Amino acid sequence: MKGIAGREKKYVEVISDTSEEGVVTPLQIVWDTGVRYRIDRVLDRRQAHSLKTGGTGMRYTVRVGGTTTHLWYEGPRWFVEAKVASMPEW
Protein backbone atom coordinates (compact mmCIF):
# COMPACT_ATOMS: atom_id res chain seq x y z
CA MET A 1 0.00 0.00 0.00
CA LYS A 2 1.28 3.46 -0.85
CA GLY A 3 3.02 5.13 2.08
CA ILE A 4 2.97 2.02 4.27
CA ALA A 5 6.21 0.07 4.60
CA GLY A 6 4.71 -2.62 6.80
CA ARG A 7 3.06 -3.32 10.09
CA GLU A 8 4.40 -3.65 13.57
CA LYS A 9 2.97 -5.09 16.74
CA LYS A 10 2.18 -2.15 18.94
CA TYR A 11 0.92 -2.46 22.49
CA VAL A 12 -1.65 0.20 23.28
CA GLU A 13 -3.61 1.47 26.24
CA VAL A 14 -7.28 0.51 26.02
CA ILE A 15 -10.19 1.64 28.12
CA SER A 16 -12.62 -1.23 28.37
CA ASP A 17 -15.76 -2.39 30.11
CA THR A 18 -16.05 -5.75 31.86
CA SER A 19 -19.56 -7.09 32.36
CA GLU A 20 -20.80 -9.16 35.29
CA GLU A 21 -20.39 -12.26 33.10
CA GLY A 22 -16.78 -11.32 32.38
CA VAL A 23 -17.32 -10.17 28.80
CA VAL A 24 -14.73 -7.51 27.97
CA THR A 25 -15.74 -4.74 25.56
CA PRO A 26 -13.10 -2.23 24.44
CA LEU A 27 -14.37 1.37 24.47
CA GLN A 28 -11.40 3.58 23.61
CA ILE A 29 -7.87 3.14 22.24
CA VAL A 30 -5.37 5.58 23.73
CA TRP A 31 -2.41 6.14 21.39
CA ASP A 32 1.03 6.88 22.83
CA THR A 33 0.62 10.51 21.72
CA GLY A 34 -2.32 10.77 24.08
CA VAL A 35 -4.92 10.85 21.28
CA ARG A 36 -8.03 8.84 22.13
CA TYR A 37 -9.91 6.91 19.47
CA ARG A 38 -13.48 6.03 20.35
CA ILE A 39 -14.58 2.53 19.35
CA ASP A 40 -18.01 2.97 17.74
CA ARG A 41 -18.88 -0.70 17.51
CA VAL A 42 -17.46 -4.18 18.14
CA LEU A 43 -18.30 -6.18 15.01
CA ASP A 44 -16.71 -9.52 15.93
CA ARG A 45 -14.83 -11.19 18.76
CA ARG A 46 -12.86 -14.40 18.32
CA GLN A 47 -9.59 -16.12 19.17
CA ALA A 48 -7.25 -15.41 16.24
CA HIS A 49 -3.64 -15.22 15.16
CA SER A 50 -2.19 -11.99 13.75
CA LEU A 51 -0.74 -12.85 10.35
CA LYS A 52 0.85 -9.45 9.82
CA THR A 53 2.68 -8.89 13.08
CA GLY A 54 2.58 -12.24 14.86
CA GLY A 55 1.02 -13.12 18.20
CA THR A 56 -2.31 -14.53 19.17
CA GLY A 57 -5.18 -13.61 21.44
CA MET A 58 -8.82 -12.57 21.48
CA ARG A 59 -9.27 -10.53 18.31
CA TYR A 60 -11.85 -7.75 18.32
CA THR A 61 -12.94 -6.46 14.94
CA VAL A 62 -13.89 -2.88 15.71
CA ARG A 63 -15.23 0.16 13.92
CA VAL A 64 -13.28 3.34 14.66
CA GLY A 65 -14.27 6.55 12.88
CA GLY A 66 -15.68 4.79 9.82
CA THR A 67 -12.73 2.36 9.51
CA THR A 68 -12.80 -1.32 10.37
CA THR A 69 -9.70 -2.54 12.19
CA HIS A 70 -8.53 -5.26 14.56
CA LEU A 71 -7.56 -5.05 18.20
CA TRP A 72 -6.08 -8.02 20.09
CA TYR A 73 -6.40 -8.81 23.76
CA GLU A 74 -3.28 -10.80 24.62
CA GLY A 75 -4.14 -10.85 28.32
CA PRO A 76 -3.30 -8.66 30.15
CA ARG A 77 -2.14 -6.43 27.27
CA TRP A 78 -3.80 -5.11 24.11
CA PHE A 79 -2.07 -4.73 20.77
CA VAL A 80 -2.80 -3.48 17.25
CA GLU A 81 -1.17 -4.03 13.86
CA ALA A 82 0.24 -0.49 13.61
CA LYS A 83 1.17 0.92 10.23
CA VAL A 84 4.84 1.70 9.66
CA ALA A 85 5.20 4.65 7.32
CA SER A 86 7.57 4.26 4.37
CA MET A 87 10.31 6.84 3.85
CA PRO A 88 9.31 9.47 1.28
CA GLU A 89 11.29 9.46 -1.97
CA TRP A 90 13.12 12.72 -2.43
Added chain:
Amino acid sequence: MDASRVVLHVDMNCFYASVEMAERPELRGLPVIVGGDEESRHGIVLTASYPAKRRGVKTGSALWEARRACPDAIVVPPRYGLYMRYSRLARQIYYQYTDLVEPFGLDEAWLDLTGSVHLQGGEALLVAREISERMVSELGVTVSVGVSWNKIFAKFGSDYDKPDGLTVITPHNACEVVWPAPVRELLYVGPATARKLEHLGICTIGQLACADGELLRRTLGKMGEVLQSFARGLDQSPVRPFSPQAHDIEHVVKGVGNGITCPFDIEDETTARQVIWLMGESVAQRLRAGGLAARTIAAWGRDATTLASRGRQTTLERPTQLTGEVCATAADLLAADWDFAHGQKVRGVGVRASNLVPAASEVQLDLWGEEERRLRMLSLDRAVDQLRSRYGNHAVRRLSELRDPRLSALDPQRDNVVHPVSFFA
Protein backbone atom coordinates in the same frame (compact mmCIF):
# COMPACT_ATOMS: atom_id res chain seq x y z
CA MET B 1 -10.96 -55.35 19.84
CA ASP B 2 -13.21 -52.38 20.43
CA ALA B 3 -13.05 -50.52 17.12
CA SER B 4 -15.96 -48.24 18.02
CA ARG B 5 -13.78 -45.77 19.91
CA VAL B 6 -12.78 -42.52 18.26
CA VAL B 7 -9.37 -41.30 19.39
CA LEU B 8 -7.48 -38.33 17.93
CA HIS B 9 -3.83 -37.56 18.45
CA VAL B 10 -2.88 -33.96 17.72
CA ASP B 11 0.80 -33.07 17.34
CA MET B 12 1.93 -29.48 16.88
CA ASN B 13 4.71 -29.53 14.26
CA CYS B 14 8.17 -28.30 15.36
CA PHE B 15 6.41 -26.76 18.32
CA TYR B 16 8.94 -24.30 19.76
CA ALA B 17 10.07 -23.14 16.30
CA SER B 18 6.45 -22.83 15.11
CA VAL B 19 5.54 -20.67 18.09
CA GLU B 20 8.56 -18.44 17.47
CA MET B 21 7.44 -18.06 13.85
CA ALA B 22 3.85 -17.37 14.90
CA GLU B 23 5.14 -14.61 17.18
CA ARG B 24 7.69 -13.27 14.68
CA PRO B 25 6.34 -13.54 11.13
CA GLU B 26 9.69 -12.37 9.70
CA LEU B 27 11.11 -15.81 10.63
CA ARG B 28 8.58 -17.73 8.50
CA GLY B 29 10.13 -19.95 5.87
CA LEU B 30 13.64 -19.49 7.28
CA PRO B 31 15.84 -22.11 8.96
CA VAL B 32 15.05 -21.38 12.61
CA ILE B 33 16.61 -23.21 15.53
CA VAL B 34 15.39 -22.86 19.10
CA GLY B 35 18.49 -23.62 21.12
CA GLY B 36 19.55 -23.54 24.74
CA ASP B 37 22.02 -21.09 26.20
CA GLU B 38 25.53 -22.08 25.13
CA GLU B 39 27.18 -20.18 27.97
CA SER B 40 25.24 -22.19 30.55
CA ARG B 41 26.17 -25.29 28.53
CA HIS B 42 22.58 -25.99 27.50
CA GLY B 43 23.70 -25.43 23.92
CA ILE B 44 21.67 -28.02 22.10
CA VAL B 45 19.00 -27.83 19.41
CA LEU B 46 15.64 -28.00 21.17
CA THR B 47 13.60 -27.68 17.99
CA ALA B 48 14.37 -26.81 14.39
CA SER B 49 11.98 -25.56 11.71
CA TYR B 50 11.45 -27.71 8.60
CA PRO B 51 13.84 -25.66 6.38
CA ALA B 52 16.55 -26.23 9.01
CA LYS B 53 15.71 -29.93 9.31
CA ARG B 54 15.94 -30.33 5.56
CA ARG B 55 19.49 -28.97 5.77
CA GLY B 56 20.43 -31.69 8.25
CA VAL B 57 19.83 -30.02 11.61
CA LYS B 58 18.74 -32.62 14.15
CA THR B 59 16.89 -32.10 17.43
CA GLY B 60 19.23 -32.79 20.34
CA SER B 61 22.45 -32.14 18.45
CA ALA B 62 24.94 -29.52 19.65
CA LEU B 63 24.46 -25.98 18.34
CA TRP B 64 27.94 -25.92 16.80
CA GLU B 65 27.07 -29.05 14.82
CA ALA B 66 23.81 -27.44 13.69
CA ARG B 67 25.63 -24.28 12.61
CA ARG B 68 28.05 -26.35 10.58
CA ALA B 69 25.18 -28.12 8.80
CA CYS B 70 23.26 -24.90 8.29
CA PRO B 71 25.48 -21.79 8.64
CA ASP B 72 22.68 -19.30 7.95
CA ALA B 73 20.36 -20.76 10.59
CA ILE B 74 18.77 -18.26 12.93
CA VAL B 75 19.21 -19.42 16.52
CA VAL B 76 16.72 -18.03 19.03
CA PRO B 77 16.64 -18.69 22.77
CA PRO B 78 13.69 -20.66 24.18
CA ARG B 79 10.79 -18.80 25.79
CA TYR B 80 9.08 -21.47 27.87
CA GLY B 81 6.40 -19.16 29.24
CA LEU B 82 5.29 -18.45 25.69
CA TYR B 83 5.23 -22.14 24.74
CA MET B 84 3.15 -22.95 27.81
CA ARG B 85 0.69 -20.24 26.83
CA TYR B 86 0.31 -21.67 23.30
CA SER B 87 -0.01 -25.17 24.74
CA ARG B 88 -2.79 -23.95 27.05
CA LEU B 89 -4.57 -22.15 24.20
CA ALA B 90 -4.39 -25.33 22.10
CA ARG B 91 -5.95 -27.35 24.91
CA GLN B 92 -8.70 -24.76 25.21
CA ILE B 93 -9.55 -25.55 21.58
CA TYR B 94 -9.52 -29.31 22.30
CA TYR B 95 -11.81 -28.89 25.31
CA GLN B 96 -14.45 -27.44 23.01
CA TYR B 97 -14.77 -30.89 21.41
CA THR B 98 -14.37 -33.21 24.39
CA ASP B 99 -13.52 -33.16 28.07
CA LEU B 100 -11.35 -36.26 27.61
CA VAL B 101 -8.04 -34.63 26.71
CA GLU B 102 -4.74 -36.19 27.71
CA PRO B 103 -1.73 -33.96 27.07
CA PHE B 104 1.48 -35.80 26.13
CA GLY B 105 4.09 -33.13 26.58
CA LEU B 106 3.45 -29.50 25.71
CA ASP B 107 2.86 -30.12 22.03
CA GLU B 108 0.87 -33.35 21.82
CA ALA B 109 -2.48 -34.54 23.12
CA TRP B 110 -4.92 -37.38 22.76
CA LEU B 111 -8.62 -36.58 22.48
CA ASP B 112 -11.30 -39.20 23.04
CA LEU B 113 -14.28 -38.24 20.89
CA THR B 114 -16.19 -41.52 21.31
CA GLY B 115 -19.00 -39.95 23.31
CA SER B 116 -19.02 -36.53 21.71
CA VAL B 117 -18.39 -37.00 17.97
CA HIS B 118 -22.13 -37.30 17.26
CA LEU B 119 -22.55 -33.75 18.57
CA GLN B 120 -20.25 -32.54 15.78
CA GLY B 121 -21.95 -34.39 12.96
CA GLY B 122 -20.64 -37.87 13.70
CA GLU B 123 -17.63 -37.63 11.42
CA ALA B 124 -14.26 -37.75 13.20
CA LEU B 125 -12.40 -36.76 10.05
CA LEU B 126 -14.33 -33.48 9.84
CA VAL B 127 -13.64 -32.72 13.51
CA ALA B 128 -9.93 -33.40 12.94
CA ARG B 129 -9.92 -31.09 9.92
CA GLU B 130 -11.73 -28.37 11.87
CA ILE B 131 -9.25 -28.60 14.76
CA SER B 132 -6.37 -28.41 12.29
CA GLU B 133 -7.83 -25.32 10.61
CA ARG B 134 -8.57 -23.62 13.92
CA MET B 135 -5.01 -24.18 15.12
CA VAL B 136 -3.74 -22.32 12.06
CA SER B 137 -6.21 -19.45 12.19
CA GLU B 138 -6.28 -19.00 15.96
CA LEU B 139 -2.71 -19.81 16.97
CA GLY B 140 -0.77 -19.64 13.71
CA VAL B 141 0.75 -23.12 14.12
CA THR B 142 0.20 -26.23 12.03
CA VAL B 143 -0.66 -29.63 13.45
CA SER B 144 -0.67 -33.21 12.24
CA VAL B 145 -3.63 -35.26 13.35
CA GLY B 146 -4.04 -39.02 13.59
CA VAL B 147 -7.51 -40.52 13.88
CA SER B 148 -7.96 -44.11 14.97
CA TRP B 149 -9.72 -46.39 17.44
CA ASN B 150 -6.81 -46.58 19.88
CA LYS B 151 -4.16 -44.23 21.22
CA ILE B 152 -1.19 -46.05 19.70
CA PHE B 153 -2.47 -45.97 16.12
CA ALA B 154 -3.73 -42.39 16.55
CA LYS B 155 -0.20 -41.39 17.58
CA PHE B 156 1.21 -43.34 14.63
CA GLY B 157 -1.22 -41.49 12.35
CA SER B 158 -0.10 -38.05 13.52
CA ASP B 159 3.55 -39.00 12.88
CA TYR B 160 2.71 -40.51 9.48
CA ASP B 161 2.12 -37.34 7.52
CA LYS B 162 4.01 -34.25 8.68
CA PRO B 163 3.62 -31.32 8.63
CA ASP B 164 -0.04 -30.34 8.55
CA GLY B 165 -1.19 -33.88 7.77
CA LEU B 166 -4.32 -35.81 8.57
CA THR B 167 -4.26 -39.61 8.67
CA VAL B 168 -7.16 -41.89 9.44
CA ILE B 169 -6.35 -45.44 10.49
CA THR B 170 -9.29 -47.83 10.53
CA PRO B 171 -9.35 -51.61 11.07
CA HIS B 172 -9.69 -51.84 7.28
CA ASN B 173 -6.60 -49.87 6.27
CA ALA B 174 -4.33 -50.58 9.28
CA CYS B 175 -2.64 -53.50 7.51
CA GLU B 176 -1.72 -51.30 4.54
CA VAL B 177 -0.77 -48.15 6.48
CA VAL B 178 0.70 -49.25 9.80
CA TRP B 179 2.11 -52.71 9.24
CA PRO B 180 4.66 -51.94 6.47
CA ALA B 181 6.23 -49.18 8.63
CA PRO B 182 9.56 -49.77 10.43
CA VAL B 183 9.05 -51.17 13.91
CA ARG B 184 10.79 -48.20 15.56
CA GLU B 185 7.92 -45.95 14.50
CA LEU B 186 5.67 -47.66 17.02
CA LEU B 187 5.33 -45.76 20.31
CA TYR B 188 7.68 -47.16 22.96
CA VAL B 189 9.94 -48.97 20.53
CA GLY B 190 13.18 -47.05 21.12
CA PRO B 191 16.58 -47.69 19.52
CA ALA B 192 17.49 -50.47 22.01
CA THR B 193 14.21 -52.37 21.59
CA ALA B 194 14.32 -51.91 17.80
CA ARG B 195 17.83 -53.39 17.77
CA LYS B 196 16.69 -56.43 19.77
CA LEU B 197 13.70 -56.92 17.47
CA GLU B 198 15.84 -56.58 14.36
CA HIS B 199 18.09 -59.34 15.73
CA LEU B 200 14.97 -61.52 15.71
CA GLY B 201 14.29 -60.55 12.10
CA ILE B 202 11.40 -58.28 13.10
CA CYS B 203 11.81 -55.06 11.13
CA THR B 204 8.25 -53.90 10.51
CA ILE B 205 5.25 -53.37 12.73
CA GLY B 206 3.41 -56.07 10.78
CA GLN B 207 6.17 -58.58 11.54
CA LEU B 208 5.91 -57.65 15.23
CA ALA B 209 2.13 -58.19 15.13
CA CYS B 210 2.57 -61.65 13.60
CA ALA B 211 5.64 -62.72 15.62
CA ASP B 212 5.65 -65.64 18.02
CA GLY B 213 4.48 -64.37 21.42
CA GLU B 214 6.77 -66.70 23.36
CA LEU B 215 9.82 -65.48 21.44
CA LEU B 216 8.93 -61.86 22.20
CA ARG B 217 8.37 -62.65 25.87
CA ARG B 218 11.76 -64.32 26.12
CA THR B 219 13.51 -61.39 24.45
CA LEU B 220 11.67 -58.38 25.85
CA GLY B 221 9.82 -59.80 28.85
CA LYS B 222 6.38 -58.44 29.63
CA MET B 223 7.02 -55.49 27.33
CA GLY B 224 7.14 -57.91 24.38
CA GLU B 225 3.49 -58.81 24.86
CA VAL B 226 2.53 -55.18 25.35
CA LEU B 227 4.29 -54.06 22.16
CA GLN B 228 2.74 -56.90 20.18
CA SER B 229 -0.72 -55.90 21.37
CA PHE B 230 0.09 -52.32 20.29
CA ALA B 231 1.09 -53.58 16.82
CA ARG B 232 -2.12 -55.58 16.54
CA GLY B 233 -4.24 -52.54 17.40
CA LEU B 234 -5.38 -54.10 20.66
CA ASP B 235 -4.34 -51.22 22.89
CA GLN B 236 -7.30 -50.35 25.06
CA SER B 237 -5.71 -47.77 27.34
CA PRO B 238 -8.18 -44.98 28.02
CA VAL B 239 -7.54 -41.32 27.30
CA ARG B 240 -6.91 -40.13 30.83
CA PRO B 241 -8.57 -36.77 31.26
CA PHE B 242 -6.73 -33.94 32.93
CA SER B 243 -8.57 -31.26 34.76
CA PRO B 244 -9.48 -28.47 32.32
CA GLN B 245 -9.40 -26.03 35.25
CA ALA B 246 -6.00 -27.07 36.48
CA HIS B 247 -4.78 -27.85 32.94
CA ASP B 248 -1.45 -29.43 33.69
CA ILE B 249 -2.24 -31.07 36.99
CA GLU B 250 -2.48 -34.79 36.59
CA HIS B 251 -4.86 -36.55 38.95
CA VAL B 252 -2.33 -39.19 39.91
CA VAL B 253 1.21 -37.98 40.48
CA LYS B 254 3.71 -40.82 40.28
CA GLY B 255 6.86 -38.97 41.18
CA VAL B 256 8.40 -35.58 41.75
CA GLY B 257 11.82 -34.83 40.37
CA ASN B 258 14.17 -32.02 39.59
CA GLY B 259 17.46 -32.03 37.74
CA ILE B 260 19.87 -29.49 36.37
CA THR B 261 22.77 -29.17 33.98
CA CYS B 262 25.28 -27.03 35.84
CA PRO B 263 27.05 -24.16 34.11
CA PHE B 264 30.27 -25.63 35.61
CA ASP B 265 31.63 -29.14 36.17
CA ILE B 266 31.20 -30.48 39.68
CA GLU B 267 34.60 -31.75 40.76
CA ASP B 268 34.26 -32.31 44.50
CA GLU B 269 31.81 -33.95 46.85
CA THR B 270 31.05 -30.77 48.80
CA THR B 271 29.81 -28.93 45.71
CA ALA B 272 27.90 -32.03 44.57
CA ARG B 273 26.14 -32.18 47.92
CA GLN B 274 25.32 -28.47 47.75
CA VAL B 275 23.74 -28.76 44.30
CA ILE B 276 21.84 -31.89 45.35
CA TRP B 277 20.49 -29.96 48.34
CA LEU B 278 19.23 -27.24 46.01
CA MET B 279 17.44 -29.81 43.82
CA GLY B 280 16.20 -31.88 46.75
CA GLU B 281 14.84 -28.83 48.50
CA SER B 282 12.62 -27.98 45.55
CA VAL B 283 11.49 -31.62 45.32
CA ALA B 284 10.57 -31.67 49.02
CA GLN B 285 8.83 -28.32 48.66
CA ARG B 286 6.70 -29.69 45.82
CA LEU B 287 5.91 -32.84 47.83
CA ARG B 288 4.63 -30.69 50.69
CA ALA B 289 2.66 -28.45 48.33
CA GLY B 290 1.00 -31.55 46.87
CA GLY B 291 0.31 -33.11 50.28
CA LEU B 292 2.51 -36.09 49.40
CA ALA B 293 5.27 -38.08 51.02
CA ALA B 294 7.79 -40.28 49.22
CA ARG B 295 9.06 -43.71 50.16
CA THR B 296 11.72 -43.90 47.46
CA ILE B 297 14.45 -41.33 46.84
CA ALA B 298 16.71 -41.47 43.80
CA ALA B 299 19.69 -39.37 42.78
CA TRP B 300 21.49 -39.34 39.45
CA GLY B 301 24.51 -37.68 37.95
CA ARG B 302 25.72 -37.06 34.41
CA ASP B 303 29.37 -37.72 33.66
CA ALA B 304 31.12 -34.56 32.41
CA THR B 305 33.31 -36.53 30.01
CA THR B 306 31.10 -39.26 28.57
CA LEU B 307 27.77 -37.43 29.16
CA ALA B 308 26.31 -40.77 30.29
CA SER B 309 23.91 -40.67 33.23
CA ARG B 310 23.72 -43.07 36.11
CA GLY B 311 21.99 -43.07 39.44
CA ARG B 312 20.88 -44.98 42.51
CA GLN B 313 17.74 -45.18 44.55
CA THR B 314 16.78 -46.29 48.01
CA THR B 315 13.55 -46.98 49.84
CA LEU B 316 13.11 -45.35 53.20
CA GLU B 317 11.61 -46.92 56.32
CA ARG B 318 9.06 -44.17 56.56
CA PRO B 319 7.64 -41.96 53.82
CA THR B 320 9.01 -38.45 54.04
CA GLN B 321 8.39 -34.93 52.83
CA LEU B 322 11.10 -33.33 54.94
CA THR B 323 13.73 -31.31 53.09
CA GLY B 324 16.48 -32.61 55.37
CA GLU B 325 15.66 -36.27 54.84
CA VAL B 326 15.13 -36.02 51.07
CA CYS B 327 18.32 -34.04 50.55
CA ALA B 328 20.57 -36.02 52.90
CA THR B 329 19.42 -39.31 51.38
CA ALA B 330 19.94 -38.05 47.84
CA ALA B 331 23.33 -36.54 48.63
CA ASP B 332 24.53 -39.82 50.20
CA LEU B 333 23.32 -41.76 47.15
CA LEU B 334 25.21 -39.48 44.79
CA ALA B 335 28.35 -39.50 46.91
CA ALA B 336 28.30 -43.31 46.96
CA ASP B 337 27.98 -43.48 43.20
CA TRP B 338 30.68 -41.02 42.12
CA ASP B 339 34.33 -41.09 43.01
CA PHE B 340 35.26 -37.41 43.06
CA ALA B 341 38.54 -38.12 44.86
CA HIS B 342 39.77 -39.95 41.77
CA GLY B 343 38.94 -37.26 39.26
CA GLN B 344 35.37 -38.09 38.27
CA LYS B 345 33.47 -34.99 37.24
CA VAL B 346 29.74 -34.47 37.01
CA ARG B 347 28.00 -32.10 34.64
CA GLY B 348 24.43 -32.43 35.89
CA VAL B 349 22.60 -33.89 38.85
CA GLY B 350 19.02 -34.65 39.75
CA VAL B 351 16.82 -35.85 42.57
CA ARG B 352 13.61 -37.79 42.25
CA ALA B 353 11.05 -38.81 44.86
CA SER B 354 8.65 -41.62 43.96
CA ASN B 355 6.53 -44.36 45.51
CA LEU B 356 4.31 -41.58 46.80
CA VAL B 357 1.67 -41.78 49.50
CA PRO B 358 -0.66 -39.08 50.82
CA ALA B 359 1.17 -37.22 53.59
CA ALA B 360 -1.86 -37.55 55.83
CA SER B 361 -1.88 -41.35 55.69
CA GLU B 362 -1.30 -43.31 58.88
CA VAL B 363 2.26 -44.36 59.62
CA GLN B 364 3.87 -46.40 62.34
CA LEU B 365 5.30 -43.93 64.85
CA ASP B 366 8.70 -44.17 66.38
CA LEU B 367 8.67 -45.00 70.09
CA TRP B 368 11.92 -43.20 70.89
CA GLY B 369 10.90 -39.59 70.34
CA GLU B 370 12.17 -39.36 66.76
CA GLU B 371 8.67 -38.37 65.66
CA GLU B 372 8.70 -35.23 67.73
CA ARG B 373 11.90 -34.07 66.02
CA ARG B 374 10.40 -34.83 62.59
CA LEU B 375 7.27 -32.82 63.38
CA ARG B 376 9.43 -29.88 64.46
CA MET B 377 11.40 -30.13 61.21
CA LEU B 378 8.16 -30.25 59.22
CA SER B 379 6.85 -27.09 60.80
CA LEU B 380 10.20 -25.42 60.08
CA ASP B 381 10.00 -26.53 56.42
CA ARG B 382 6.44 -25.24 56.19
CA ALA B 383 7.47 -21.89 57.62
CA VAL B 384 10.19 -21.62 54.95
CA ASP B 385 7.64 -22.62 52.26
CA GLN B 386 5.31 -19.86 53.40
CA LEU B 387 8.08 -17.27 53.38
CA ARG B 388 9.05 -18.32 49.87
CA SER B 389 5.49 -18.31 48.57
CA ARG B 390 4.98 -14.79 49.94
CA TYR B 391 8.34 -13.21 49.17
CA GLY B 392 9.85 -15.35 46.38
CA ASN B 393 12.26 -18.27 46.24
CA HIS B 394 15.24 -16.16 47.12
CA ALA B 395 13.68 -14.87 50.35
CA VAL B 396 15.19 -17.77 52.31
CA ARG B 397 18.41 -19.24 50.99
CA ARG B 398 20.98 -21.73 52.15
CA LEU B 399 24.32 -20.45 53.33
CA SER B 400 26.08 -22.59 50.72
CA GLU B 401 24.24 -20.70 47.96
CA LEU B 402 25.38 -17.37 49.31
CA ARG B 403 28.98 -18.48 49.80
CA ASP B 404 29.35 -19.89 46.30
CA PRO B 405 28.30 -17.31 43.67
CA ARG B 406 28.11 -20.08 41.04
CA LEU B 407 25.28 -21.68 42.98
CA SER B 408 23.35 -18.50 43.61
CA ALA B 409 22.66 -18.23 39.87
CA LEU B 410 20.76 -21.54 39.91
CA ASP B 411 17.07 -21.37 40.61
CA PRO B 412 15.76 -24.93 40.81
CA GLN B 413 12.14 -23.81 41.09
CA ARG B 414 11.85 -22.55 37.54
CA ASP B 415 10.73 -24.54 34.53
CA ASN B 416 10.34 -27.77 36.42
CA VAL B 417 7.43 -29.01 34.34
CA VAL B 418 8.54 -32.44 33.19
CA HIS B 419 6.93 -33.66 30.00
CA PRO B 420 5.84 -36.01 28.70
CA VAL B 421 4.60 -38.24 31.46
CA SER B 422 4.96 -41.90 30.71
CA PHE B 423 2.27 -43.64 28.73
CA PHE B 424 2.35 -46.41 31.32
CA ALA B 425 2.20 -44.12 34.34
